[in-house]
Amino acid sequence: MTDALDIRRNDVSALPRFAALNAEWIQDLHFLEESDKLMVAHPEIYTQNGNHVFSAHIDGEIAGACALKLHPDGRYELTKMAVDGIYRGKGIGQHLMTAIESFAKNELGLDYLFLLSNTKNEAALRLYARNGWTVNHEGPHPVYARANIGMEKHL
Template sequence: MAVGKVDIHIDDTAALPRFAALNAQWIEDLHFLEESDKLMVAQPEIYIRNGNHVISAHIDGQVAGAVALKKHDDGRYELTKMAVDTDFRGHGIGQKLMTATEDFAKNTMGLSYLFLLSNTRNEAALRLYARNGWTVNHEGPHPVYARANIGMEKHL
């Protein structure tokens, strides 16, 4: 399937239900929904409140993928909940989301650092992060998230 023009939206409330559904799908495919995931599904709007942001990629009006920037109590931001619709995988949507998110974080938010948590089973995601200059800063069990066994960071 050829994909059309990709439009990037920031904090588009209409994209939030799809953001939650896409993330719930991949999480359930590889792992299980943890409490924070269940909250995301029930209340996706929390991902655009209190300094949080959702960046979504749209093709012909359809949400093809999305990612969030989540503000932590210490002021650091986490790149989290990145998902691309299975119908649009293999067309560079993840890369477009990564580029748009890093640009937004650096140029609009004024951030110089991001971190993320992932799982070594998410091989395609880890390849994307590595291609974009993210480096591993943690390996092994995470104290909060059962599925997270690798952490990465990037200085923007």
């Protein structure tokens, strides 16, 4: 891992790459749902109305990104985590996870986060489990076709 890693929050210049990285992995494993198409067309919504995008920059390149999405009930969802294929296995996801959890706890004052995923996303599920996330739902999701597992973490 290079020392040049820089995690940024709501860096507008990173939003197109945030959208592209997420569209890429989603299309590799699943298909773009309506919410994904909206993210691709308007990634800035993930930095508005209480939402946050975290991006990992290495030597001027965006190696990965993830978002915190505020739901109407006040809960935050960790969502849209993606790491560029050439940077996978180098700890980028862990750095993003650490930054997001720290921000959620220390800046937003949160004590709980949740996420939705798919059992095909084995590397992501391993990352979440290593970081203390626990499964709170298995099976079909009422809104997202690809989501078949939900996890949560008490911060």
